[in-house]
Amino acid sequence: MGMGMRAMARLGGGIAATALAAIFAAPAMAQDLLGQPVPAGLGLQTAAAPLAHEAHFFHNVVLMPVITVICVLVLALLVWIAIRYNKRANPTPAKWSHNTVIEVIWTVVPVLILVGISLFSFRLLFAYHDYPDSDVTVKITGNQWNWGYEYPDQGVAEYISNMLPEDKAPKHLYRLAADEPMVVPVGQNVRLLITASDVIHAVAVPAFAIKVDAVPGRMNETWFRAEKEGDYYGQCSELCGVDHAFMPIHVKVVSKQAFAEWVASKGGSMTKAADEAAAAAVPAAAEAPEVDAVRRAIEKWRNHFPDLDARAEELADRARAAEKARIAAEEEAKRQAEQEARRLAEEEAKLAAEKAKEEELQKMMQLLAEQKAARDARYAARKDRQKKGRR
Numbered sequence: 001m002g003m004g005m006r007a008m009a010r011l012g013g014g015i016a017a018t019a020l021a022a023i024f025a026a027p028a029m030a031q032d033l034l035g036q037p038v039p040a041g042l043g044l045q046t047a048a049a050p051l052a053h054e055a056h057f058f059h060n061v062v063l064m065p066v067i068t069v070i071c072v073l074v075l076a077l078l079v080w081i082a083i084r085y086n087k088r089a090n091p092t093p094a095k096w097s098h099n100t101v102i103e104v105i106w107t108v109v110p111v112l113i114l115v116g117i118s119l120f121s122f123r124l125l126f127a128y129h130d131y132p133d134s135d136v137t138v139k140i141t142g143n144q145w146n147w148g149y150e151y152p153d154q155g156v157a158e159y160i161s162n163m164l165p166e167d168k169a170p171k172h173l174y175r176l177a178a179d180e181p182m183v184v185p186v187g188q189n190v191r192l193l194i195t196a197s198d199v200i201h202a203v204a205v206p207a208f209a210i211k212v213d214a215v216p217g218r219m220n221e222t223w224f225r226a227e228k229e230g231d232y233y234g235q236c237s238e239l240c241g242v243d244h245a246f247m248p249i250h251v252k253v254v255s256k257q258a259f260a261e262w263v264a265s266k267g268g269s270m271t272k273a274a275d276e277a278a279a280a281a282v283p284a285a286a287e288a289p290e291v292d293a294v295r296r297a298i299e300k301w302r303n304h305f306p307d308l309d310a311r312a313e314e315l316a317d318r319a320r321a322a323e324k325a326r327i328a329a330e331e332e333a334k335r336q337a338e339q340e341a342r343r344l345a346e347e348e349a350k351l352a353a354e355k356a357k358e359e360e361l362q363k364m365m366q367l368l369a370e371q372k373a374a375r376d377a378r379y380a381a382r383k384d385r386q387k388k389g390r391r
């Protein structure tokens with residue numbers, strides 16, 4: 001006979017209750033120990049950043065219930081079939097197979113479940129890539145086997161963060177605590193620029209729910225905003241060599257003032273960017289009086305003639321029209337000059353022709369005169385001869 005159904009159900013219920021108690025107890029214990037794992041902890045570390053809250057919501061409210069319901073349903077189906085349809089309870093099995101309605105349902109329902117999950121999943125994914133304006137930028141470089149932190153905007157040069165050795169670290173923080181933690185101000189947006197010098201490492205800090213690969217030759221980015229001061233611990237999360245387990249990420253969240261003091265102790269300045277901008281602005285300021293005077297004059301005239309722009313436009317229009325008219329007049333004058341020249345040439349030709357005709361006429365008249373003279377001479381000679389004959 002073995003176990004009856006009730007005994008099995010009681011056992012299953014006991015296991016489930018224990019598991020649930022453990023899962024929900026872990027965050028309760030972690031309240032006291034923010035940013036680090038707790039003994040016998042189950043579930044996620046307590047969230048300490050806005051994105052972590054969203055990630056926890058996705059895990060606790062979306063994924064876990066869906067997984068739980070599916071597991072319970074499948075387990076119940078298996079149990080039901082094992083009990084109801086075993087050889088003894090069901091000696092003559094049915095022979096039918098295929099049921100279109102059921103097959104459509106068990107295809108469509110999982111698709112709908114996945115679509116439902118993806119809505120939350122994409123929302124979270126977009127939130128992770130929607131970088132807010134950052135107050136502090138930390139460049140993190142993964143090395144075999146430690147981390148380098150650099151604060152370019154504050155002028156804090158890269159320093160190396162090594163794991164605290166076993167005899168120096170608090171017992172429960174061995175392999176988590178570092179000699180030189182990464183220091184950030186509380187309540188400020190911290191942008192992490194993440195790369196590596198040799199092999200792939202990964203920056204992971206569970207309390208902030210961030211985990212980003214550190215890839216040589218590539219700059220990855222993520223951000224967080226720590227909600228409480230304290231020490232937060234993470235570890236390299238990409239198998240990177242023999243000392244992979246010995247390069248913890250120790251984030252120290254401090255007040256704004258403490259952060260400024262720490263920056264100063266590192267030889268940086270909270271106003272480095274502003275200082276540099278001011279230094280760069282000096283040459284511009286040197287020529288400023290003249291530029292300012294011109295700008296003021298322009299402004300004054302602009303105030304004097306509120307329709308200055310319209311009038312400038314109008315003047316430009318007028319100038320364009322005048323230029324057009326000038327070109328047209330020039331062309332007209334040229335055309336007239338050409339016409340005049342043509343007319344003069346024609347006149348000259350006419351005069352020349354008349355002159356030639358006149359000359360011809362004169363020649364002819366001269367010829368006639370010569371002929372007349374010759375005739376007169378001949379006539380006179382004849383008269384002379386007649387007179388001589390009569391004598």
Ligand SMILES: [Cu+2]
Pocket residue numbers: 142143200201202236237238239240244247
């Ligand atoms: Cu590593």
